[in-house]
Amino acid sequence: MKDLLATYYFRPKEGVDAAYAANAIREEQTTGTWTDLSTVNEETAYVHALDGSVEDLVELPDGGYLTKICFPHEIFEKGNIPQYLSVIAGNLFGLGKLEAVRLLDIDLPENLAGCGPKFGIDGIRKIVGTEVSCRPHIGTIIKPKVGLNPKDTAQVAYEAALGGLDLIKDDETLTNQTFCPLFDRLEAVMDALDRAKDETGKQVLYAVNVTTGGDRIVELAHKAVSAGANMLMVDVLTAGFSAIQALAEAPGINVPIHVHRTMHGALTRNPHHGIAMRPIAKLVRSSGGDQLHTGSVSGKMGSKAGEVIADNREITKPLSYLKPVFPVSSGGLHPGKVAAEIAKLGTDIVLQAGGGIHGHPEGTTAGTRAMLQAAEAAILGIPAREYATSHPELAAALAKWGDA
Numbered sequence: 001m002k003d004l005l006a007t008y009y010f011r012p013k014e015g016v017d018a019a020y021a022a023n024a025i026r027e028e029q030t031t032g033t034w035t036d037l038s039t040v041n042e043e044t045a046y047v048h049a050l051d052g053s054v055e056d057l058v059e060l061p062d063g064g065y066l067t068k069i070c071f072p073h074e075i076f077e078k079g080n081i082p083q084y085l086s087v088i089a090g091n092l093f094g095l096g097k098l099e100a101v102r103l104l105d106i107d108l109p110e111n112l113a114g115c116g117p118k119f120g121i122d123g124i125r126k127i128v129g130t131e132v133s134c135r136p137h138i139g140t141i142i143k144p145k146v147g148l149n150p151k152d153t154a155q156v157a158y159e160a161a162l163g164g165l166d167l168i169k170d171d172e173t174l175t176n177q178t179f180c181p182l183f184d185r186l187e188a189v190m191d192a193l194d195r196a197k198d199e200t201g202k203q204v205l206y207a208v209n210v211t212t213g214g215d216r217i218v219e220l221a222h223k224a225v226s227a228g229a230n231m232l233m234v235d236v237l238t239a240g241f242s243a244i245q246a247l248a249e250a251p252g253i254n255v256p257i258h259v260h261r262t263m264h265g266a267l268t269r270n271p272h273h274g275i276a277m278r279p280i281a282k283l284v285r286s287s288g289g290d291q292l293h294t295g296s297v298s299g300k301m302g303s304k305a306g307e308v309i310a311d312n313r314e315i316t317k318p319l320s321y322l323k324p325v326f327p328v329s330s331g332g333l334h335p336g337k338v339a340a341e342i343a344k345l346g347t348d349i350v351l352q353a354g355g356g357i358h359g360h361p362e363g364t365t366a367g368t369r370a371m372l373q374a375a376e377a378a379i380l381g382i383p384a385r386e387y388a389t390s391h392p393e394l395a396a397a398l399a400k401w402g403d404a
């Protein structure tokens with residue numbers, strides 16, 4: 001199939017026929033509007049090739065409807081994701097005949113897909129050296145999320161790296177503020193990771209947050225890579241999908257891209273209205289994101305386990321034309337939650353903890369070790385409490401946060 005199929009949930013306003021409402025979505029997003037047009041006549045009848053079609057309409061027990069709309073591939077400008085969104089997720093959200101409408105999923109055909117991740121799961125595992133063990137990656141967000149100067153940020157990174165983790169990242173709110181200029185921080189952190197590597201032998205990734213205006217992001221990313229960055233971070237919904245795409249396609253930017261989804265709750269949280277995580281995740285894969293926050297099953301952010309599992313399956317499923325994205329489970333995680341995350345999400349996952357590492361009673365290095373020990377225990381099938389009897393860092397974490 002060369003066309004794009006989009007799945008929506010919707011509730012028509014009282015008195016509005018469901019078939020009429022589904023067709024109104026199709027019309028608004030393709031060739032139509034609220035009335036017939038003098039500009040569509042015998043001579044311009046060719047525009048009907050872009051009409052699209054309502055493929056399915058099913059009533060649900062909650063009174064809402066599920067519909068699938070087929071958008072002809074020619075309606076899209078290949079590779080222009082902002083334009084894709086204007087079609088599949090545009091004016092329809094404001095249609096007065098609808099009480100609510102939510103884009104649930106898209107089937108994005110190969111002919112409309114972008115370049116995809118450069119590294120994907122295997123490429124990232126290769127850099128970090130976990131391709132044989134295949135354990136989950138352990139990551140941390142430097143905390144406090146903002147406020148530390150470059151020297152102190154680097155010290156936290158050093159201590160985290162000594163504990164043996166795989167990924168260190170900036171918080172989504174930290175970019176290039178005066179209290180922690182990006183290039184000073186990058187230089188200090190990469191130097192700290194080199195020093196840690198001399199002791200541990202292990203390469204750690206540092207996702208420096210290059211989220212900025214569209215006119216500056218590629219140049220900033222180039223400079224960051226020249227200054228030694230081995231991973232870049234982008235907030236996809238605030239910067240836009242084209243920010244990821246621009247970095248993934250830019251010659252000379254040969255490092256993985258860590259994609260944060262800050263602001264997603266405004267779109268994803270209402271189960272009846274907005275945009276589900278699934279289409280966002282598929283578009284991130286298509287745009288070239290190597291890692292993506294998709295939610296946790298036991299953390300603080302209120303994700304729904306079933307959706308996280310299914311979203312992760314979608315972005316990791318083998319496709320001949322797109323590498324898999326490494327899903328990131330994050331938000332309120334600590335060692336006591338690791339077993340639940342692995343049980344539900346498997347081992348091809350990045351388990352990321354900020355407070356759950358830097359809040360460890362014995363500090364960041366012990367916090368990192370505790371996360372890794374919790375992952376080892378889960379993989380061995382040993383309850384965390386039992387494993388903790390011979391692993392003091394894990395014991396201290398469980399004593400502080402529990403194991404549920």
Ligand code: RUB
Nearest residue numbers: 141293295301330331332353354355
């Ligand atoms: C978590 C954190 C991330 C959230 C985002 O810090 O900084 O921004 O994971 O949520 P902490 P999500 O580990 O201290 O809670 O990953 O669901 O998008």
